[in-house]
Amino acid sequence: MANSLHHLRAGIIGTGFIGPVHIEALKRLGVQVTAICGSTQSAQATAQKWGIPEVYGNYDYRSMAASPNVDVVHITSPNKVHVEQSLAVLAAGKHVVCEKPLGMSSSETELVVAAVKNGGAKGPVFAVNYMCRxxxxxxxxxxxxxxxxxxxxxxxxxxxxxxxxxxxxxxxxxxxxxxxxxxxxxxxxxxxxxxxxxxxxxxxxxxxxxxxxxxxxxxxxxxxxxxxxxxxxxxxxxxxxxxxxxxxxxxxxxxxxxxxxxxxxxxxxxxxxxxxxxxxxxxxxxxxxxxxxxxxxxxxxxxxxxxxxxxxxxxxxxxxxxxxxxxGFTDYPGGHPEGFPDSHKMHYRAIYEYIASKKKTPLLFATADDGxxxxxxxxxxxxxxxxxxxxxx
Ligand SMILES: NC(=O)c1ccc[n+]([C@@H]2O[C@H](COP(=O)([O-])OP(=O)(O)OC[C@H]3O[C@@H](n4cnc5c(N)ncnc54)[C@H](O)[C@@H]3O)[C@@H](O)[C@H]2O)c1
The missing domain is CATH 3.30.360.10 (Dihydrodipicolinate Reductase; domain 2)
Known part of the structure; x- marks a missing residue:
């Protein structure tokens, strides 16, 4: 199961505090991080720091979602753009890991719930980053x-x-x-x-x-x-x-x-x-x-x-x-502390295994409905x- 994660490729929107936490956790899992999106300057700097090949400046997340080299998009931008970015990525047929909160109001977050539902049983997977689970x-x-x-x-x-x-x-x-x-x-x-x-x-x-x-x-x-x-x-x-x-x-x-x-x-x-x-x-x-x-x-x-x-x-x-x-949710022996970055790693492992198994592994992460x-x-x-x-x- 773990090997199949390596075929999935991630693109990250957002280069602030939490974006690099996602990047680091994915790299520790062996997931390829192929694309980064943000302001032109910070996207370039983040790409250079982490060795990410595709750079989408000027917050051009639509082009990143359309990239043939991206399977899963992580939305780590500020709250007010989560819903518009989620809807665009789902429309491009890509899986989404969206930061919390899912949106600014329930009238906009219900659009995400509907879009996920419209994708049907074989549609993209959508997770909200309540990784404390x-x-x-x-x-x-x-x-x-x-x-x-x-x-x-x-x-x-x-x-x-x-x-x-x-x-x-x-x-x-x-x-x-x-x-x-x-x-x-x-x-x-x-x-x-x-x-x-x-x-x-x-x-x-x-x-x-x-x-x-x-x-x-x-x-x-x-x-x-x-x-x-x-x-x-x-x-x-x-x-x-x-x-x-x-x-x-x-x-x-x-x-x-x-x-x-x-x-x-x-x-x-x-x-x-x-x-x-x-x-x-x-x-x-x-x-x-x-x-x-x-x-x-x-x-x-x-x-x-x-x-x-x-x-x-x-x-x-x-x-x-x-x-x-x-x-299955801990990698190091007792007495070797794991913490905040590891909870992200375990969360993304569960999501990516769910995607790789075509939704057969347990669904433990927060869904669009939960968000x-x-x-x-x-x-x-x-x-x-x-x-x-x-x-x-
Ligand atoms: N799960 C967690 O534990 C956790 C922790 C911190 C933050 N978050 C969430 O992550 C999100 C980002 O928080 P942060 O603390 O990293 O904020 P931040 O301000 O440090 O970073 C936000 C980044 O988004 C970029 N950005 C701004 N507008 C954008 C747009 N339209 N498109 C793409 N990128 C844009 C900014 O340039 C910046 O790089 C928030 O939704 C927050 O709630 C979650």
Missing amino acids: FFPAVLQMRAMVQRGDLGKIIHVQGHFFQDWLLHQTDYNWRIVASEGGKLRAVGDIGTHWIDTVSFILGAQPKSVFAHLETFYKTRLRPQGEVKTFARVDRKTMEPYKVNTEDFGSLLLKFGKAKHSFATGVHANASISQVAAGWKCSLALGIYGTLGSVRWDLQQPNEIIVGRRDEPNQILQRATAGFSEDVS HHEVQLCEAILQSSKEQRWVTL
Whole structure:
């Protein structure tokens, strides 16, 4: 199976923070990265750095999608162009791996769902990059919930905290609603938390009560484009009104699960991009009648199993504590840490094996339907926060 991945050729749209993460993961898998698309200068520089033969400058993604040397297109551009690029790539008959969120509104993301459906059973594969599903710890927690190891799940609690937008002078296109979407902290990282919990439980949120807050009503921004996590020149700053949230509190009621142990679960999460000290902490705890599991992306190689009447345990990736069904998603022995770049690698391996096997391997990754559901949920969260009431999808 692994060899067949080598016949598939990838083209990447976007050369910022996450584009090269895709390139590196694909190269580690042995997938050929044949084309890159971005601004002319950065596409050329990225091609040179990574040895990519075809360069499409001036954001000319249509020409790249038409290239006979590209089978799968990875969309790593800003959110506002995800849908138009997804539709163009699908129309060219190519497979898509699109960054999250799938789009800016559910009215546009439903166009992607329809386009995938129109492609039929033999049509292109479409994946949304909710790659946190592919941390072995997440797959392990999912297996434990599905086997009933934790009993009936009672509730889920956690957070996704970062601090890279803590200062008033921190700037990124995500802060501007017309660039990144009306929800920022929740849309950008909160949806990773929700998708991860949904994947573990095998169920989707059906209703939500949310409270969103913007600490900095006015921020200061530099002129020109700023790459994610890049340091900016503070001397030439100008003020602008902020129309997206810095942090939010979410209550979620999940619906029917695929198995009996996790139906009707209640969850609560705090989401923040102004939480000093936290760099990228997606933390969650799943609490059942027989026990609990806890995990934090910042310590991705272990989970804590909690029991009421027995000692708690720390289970480590690639050791006896992790079950056999997770072993296909980890490449290094226990004690040799795997993390964020590896979750991308495992995610793309699952997608490319699905493509190479003509859709016969398990479909574990997030689909266009899942991406559309996350955007619908974001709209319900925004409505709930405005009206201060439960909103049902
Ligand atoms: N899955 C994850 O963990 C993860 C992490 C970071 C970002 N992301 C997602 O990836 C996307 C990009 O985020 P980033 O942090 O890399 O942003 P970034 O600002 O660092 O990079 C965006 C890149 O897209 C380019 N670009 C701008 N307009 C374009 C267009 N019309 N066509 C093609 N390219 C265009 C920019 O020149 C830049 O190179 C976002 O949708 C974000 O939500 C996902």
